[in-house]
Amino acid sequence: MSIELIDPPGLPTPVMYRQMAVASGSRTVHLSGQVARTADGEPVGTGDLAAQVEQAYRNVATALAAVGGSFDDIAKLTVYVVDWAPEKLADLGAGAARVAESLGVDVVKPVTLLGVTALGEPDLLVEVEAIAVLD
Numbered sequence: 001m002s003i004e005l006i007d008p009p010g011l012p013t014p015v016m017y018r019q020m021a022v023a024s025g026s027r028t029v030h031l032s033g034q035v036a037r038t039a040d041g042e043p044v045g046t047g048d049l050a051a052q053v054e055q056a057y058r059n060v061a062t063a064l065a066a067v068g069g070s071f072d073d074i075a076k077l078t079v080y081v082v083d084w085a086p087e088k089l090a091d092l093g094a095g096a097a098r099v100a101e102s103l104g105v106d107v108v109k110p111v112t113l114l115g116v117t118a119l120g121e122p123d124l125l126v127e128v129e130a131i132a133v134l135d
Contacts, residue, residue: 002024002133002135003024003025003073004021005109006018006021006022007020018109021075021109023075024133025135026134028134029064029130031063031131033119034059034060034129034130035121035126035128036051036052036055037055047123049091052095052124053091053096053126053128054095054096057095057107058099060074063130067134069134071109072105073132074109074132075133076109077109077111077112077129077130078112079092079114081113081115082125
């Protein structure tokens with residue numbers, strides 16, 4: 001694995017993410033924002049943040065697999081949530097937990113969560129970008 005996830009001394013130890021990823025691989029993958037769409041472009045989880053998070057993470061996993069990578073190779077995630085409010089954290093966590101369990105992956109990574117007013121299409125509630133480093 002080319003990514004070491006750490007919470008350095010002197011910083012808080014978060015539960016839902018890691019403070020830092022140290023990458024030692026040689027190939028960097030910058031993945032565009034993934035949303036709740038099937039391979040055919042069909043919407044998934046309309047109005048359901050947890051379902052949309054799950055599908056967006058699945059799409060991240062699918063994209064990385066296409067270049068020989070996996071969630072283990074992710075150095076950084078950026079998650080954009082429409083009309084973010086702290087009470088949405090439970091749904092965000094539930095969607096991530098479901099995909100972690102079903103795919104058998106660790107989705108706890110360094111992450112930046114940004115609240116936005118809208119995404120590219122009106123039914124989208126979340127978008128997930130990834131940076132991965134592969135050997």
